[in-house]
Amino acid sequence: MAVSWRAAAQEALYGPGGFYLANRPAAHFRTSVHAAPGLFAEAIGELLSRVDHALGRPDPLDLVDVGAGGGELLSALSVPSGIGRRLRLTAVERGPRPEGVGFRWTAEVPEVTGLLVANEWLDNVPLDVVCRDAAGVDRVVLVSPSGAESLGPAVAGPDAAWLERWWPLREPGERAEIGLARDVAWAAAARRVRRGLAVAVDYGHVSDARPAGGTLTGYRDGRQVPPVPDGTCDLTAHVAMDSLAPGAALRRQRDVLRALGISAGLPPREQASTDPAGYLRALSSTSRAAELLDPDGLGAFWWLFQPQNAEDSQLLDLEPFEGDAADRAEGRRV
Structure with a gap:
């Protein structure tokens, strides 16, 4: 049965036996x-x-x-x-x-x-994923446990208001995440x-740089994978x-x-001669800081x-x- 991405992800991540109850995040992403x-x-x-x-x-x-x-x-x-x-x-x-x-x-x-x-x-x-259809109507994207998608009902109520203010769709086929x-x-x-x-x-992103097509994806064992709401991978957007x-x-x-x-910043080069161990530690710290x-x-x-x-x-x-x-x-x- 196909449901909204929000409902599917809630169950896959946090339901009985869900991804976050059965796994440690560090095993799947950094x-x-x-x-x-x-x-x-x-x-x-x-x-x-x-x-x-x-x-x-x-x-x-x-x-x-x-x-x-x-x-x-x-x-x-x-x-x-x-x-x-x-x-x-x-x-x-x-x-x-x-x-x-x-x-x-x-x-x-x-x-x-x-x-x-x-x-x-x-x-x-x-969260819910939405897509503008060929008639210009913004519709909720439904997903099955296997990851197959289809278009559901029109976006309405507070979700529609959020979409209009923060991520308005312009062309058929465009997607957004509410x-x-x-x-x-x-x-x-x-x-x-x-x-x-x-x-x-x-x-994340801000209003003048929303990503075309959305960002929903999955992670498993340190690798990016297609988002499938079956509880075997992280689902993130x-x-x-x-x-x-x-x-x-x-x-x-x-x-x-x-x-x-x-x-x-790199440690002073002269430290390599006066304190080799400290120099190596400083280089290691520099490398980690560079990643951050x-x-x-x-x-x-x-x-x-x-x-x-x-x-x-x-x-x-x-x-x-x-x-x-x-x-x-x-x-x-x-």
């Missing part, structure tokens, strides 16, 4: 955390320190990782003892808690005073931040970042990470910053992110 866990966690730790300072060093101070996978980000985190004594770590994930994890593990977003991070979570929130479910999911998560900052990090929280600050990952102290900052890869990811009240908005310094100057200083070696 996020920034998997590419450079120490460096990415270092950047999150720096951001957390800024939030802590802005909030007047609350006790407890929360760091909540939504869509935590195997808990890699929180496991790699290192913070000063002054923060560590007050820090409350929470992983939000539907999958089972891995062995050895000592922080809180829950399926629901708790109340937060501090920092909430959703790194590559929203791209896995199921991000309303993700907007609702993000708003619900961000509302759990009582004081502090909510940050969404993901691959890029996020319409500007619809999540209109007016919120959006920055590219390469700019944010540089502002948080991550650099792909790559403008054609992870560095092109979007970060959305959403302070949760006017006071926090004034205190949390999100500016400036001097990406162009940093690119020139590093000579685009990444």
Whole structure:
């Protein structure tokens, strides 16, 4: 039986025996955390320190990782003892808690005073796919368990309003992915931040650069595969970042990470003679940083910053992110 992509993906990913309940994400795809866990966690730790300072060093101070996978980000985190004594770590994930994890593990977003991070979570929130037919009517795309598609009913109601505002179709055969479910999911998560900052990090697009034909795809065993909603592969689509929280600050990952102290600059060559082991470690760190900052890869990811009240908005310094100057200083070696 053919159903909407949103319904099919919900069952395939999160239903009984679904992909995310039966698999660890790291076995099938790499996020920034998997590419450079120490460096990415270092950047999150720096951001957390800024939030802590802005909030007047609350006790407890929360760091909540939504869509935590195997808990890699929180496991790699290192913070000063002054923060560590007050820090409350929470992983939000539907999958089972891995062995050895000592922080809180829950399926629901708790109340937060501090920092909430959703790194590559929203791209896995199921959504509907639509297509404009030969008569100019935008219709919901239906899919069978084998991946065969057909056109269903006309898009209507809030979905039609979202489509018209954020991703209007112009020609027959054009496709779009309606991000309303993700907007609702993000708003619900961000509302759990009582004081502090909510940050969404993901691959995505904005209204002046929507991808022709959409982005829905699958991943299995580290390889991109056709999206088939049978529970054997990850199903993901890029996020319409500007619809999540209109007016919120959006920055590219390469700019944010540089502002948080991550650099792909090469170590001084003389260190190779005076400290060979340290030089090799620095080169390895440079290589990992380069992947995080790559403008054609992870560095092109979007970060959305959403302070949760006017006071926090004034205190949390999100500016400036001097990406162009940093690119020139590093000579685009990444």
